[in-house]
Amino acid sequence: MALDPAIKEGAPVGYDDHPIHSEPGALPPEVQAPLAPFQGQVPDTPKWFADAIAKAPERSLVDSMGTKIEMLTWGEVGKPGLLLVHGNSAHADWWSFIAPYLAEDYRVASMSLAGMGGSDWRDSYAFQDFAEDAEAVARAAGLYEGPRKPIYIGHSFGGAQVFFAAALNPDRLHAAILVDTGFGGPPPDSPEAKKMAERVRNIPTADRANKVYPDIKSALARFRFMPPQAAGNLFVADFIARRSLKEVPGPDGGVGYTWRFDPSMWNKLDRSVMMGMTADGPPKVSVPLAHIFGDRSVVMSRRASGQPSPLPADILEIAIPDSAHHIMVDQPLALIASLRSLLAVWPSK
Template identity: 45%
Template sequence: MADDHSLPASLLAAFDGKPPPAPAWFNAAIAVEPERSTIEVQGAAIELLTWGEVGKPGLLFLHGNGAHADWWSFIAPSFAKDWRVAAISWAGMGASGWREAYSADTFAAEAFAAVEAAELKAGGHKPIFVGHSFGGFPTLFCAARHPERLRGAILVDTSIQPPEKRWKGPPPRSGFGTKVYPTLEEALTRFRLAPPQPCENLYIADYIARRSLKAVEGGWTWKFDPAIWQRFSMPDLGLLLAEIACPAALMWGERSGLMHAETLDYMIAQMPKDVLRLPIPDADHHVMLDQPLAFVAGLRGLLAAWG
């Protein structure tokens, strides 16, 4: 989601800065405003959104790379009746502060600090983490290294490639993500999904795009830290798959370009045999954007499986 000319044509340019028409279910969902707060975690201010009553079972949503907590604001209200729901913006993303270095340990600290601040354990149950894409990496780390603190962990289109196809690091990008656009309307035309994919629900793209930008001197720019991948460290994720030691599930979009058969076969072979699996039909990588209602229904089914 930045000024990258290798990405496909604008999703939102045709709307001239106006929100696309949205269905009633979406308008009703975003009308359920979260409580917004900030928590301090190891020197960084972390954006926290919460819905639902304290004392209900806890559910923590964790977004993907370059995204923010509001990627869940049209999903979380569907669970707020029965759950105490929270979402954070990782350090370096959304309205959260930036760090000199990012690691699995700092991301895990942010997630567990949100558990405490949102009182996700107040009902006597451990929380369940739901991590999309990159958000599944810290979720996996917590499921492997801190399983005693979780009731369950759900990875949503989190791609971990076989060792021979493992990602070797980000390509150099001069000034990536730092461009300032003179108007919000122009900035919105530069919003892209990464990795590139089709998008039919442009009302969702518009909603998350507006919350991906911040006003700065001279106009608007993206909220995320453009250097995050140059200052990031994580253990071998393939090894962590085998170390999952709490109830877990893998959900993915059946059309996802990141979850090819070879990748799925590798991940499933590494994971414990009792990990639940749920493909979402007619969905690409951004499952909750592509098929939001099917995503909600599928997630409800997984949660019900754990009582």
């Protein structure tokens, strides 16, 4: 499995559900700051992408456990339902250029996980709470008003949440599709975990808030992907990055910009229920599972090296050529085609 040049050079790569810190110069410029050369300008955008984002979703907030969860919807209520879940420190708009190409045949909803995007922050986060949020969004979006229960689709950390929801509440969904999901980090007491703990020392925490930038240009120049990778399509990276920011009071007065995820989330994430489900081995998932992954994904390279995975050995898998972990950035049209083709024939019942 070929990997990105940044990985070959021995740069810190982290895991799909935890941010890492990298010192300036530790990563190649196209990985560390892919949007910096544009000086705040929007990269050239192809027509298919412009057409997709022109089909703006309906935006609303759904109450779940006293928290407002951001929801985006496309398509008609009554068609088969799809729920889209984003990855680590991301937001619902990571699917805004994918969903319109599914919405002709499906009622589609995309959610921002609690603590991310436009959703409220919580005093603590837990896998079982994310599952309840997904259910609340699916019901509010009308995904249960179609001919069958919804199919959940999750990327990276969102794929782990989809897998957990399918294992915990199989009666709530028809099937689950994971997109380049590597299931977190190394064992807590392993040497690799100890190295990671050192690397994340400069990640924002409750005592060290997200940095506030004086303008959009400065903020975009600091945007990069986690795990680190070059942006396969810079117009996608720019779209995602702009919607990762929110306005706040500026460092010197006026308007400033900062990231929309809770900087304390990783210190407040309770994995106890999830760990309990895996104490005796991978949990059994009774709903149909499929997995789409990038053929250059560092997340998937861990599994190729022999590290354990909770996915069943006979799971249906689709490899996307010339893609790293963030498939919707590297190969968005291939991801759309794969999802449409898969959903047309799978699951068979």
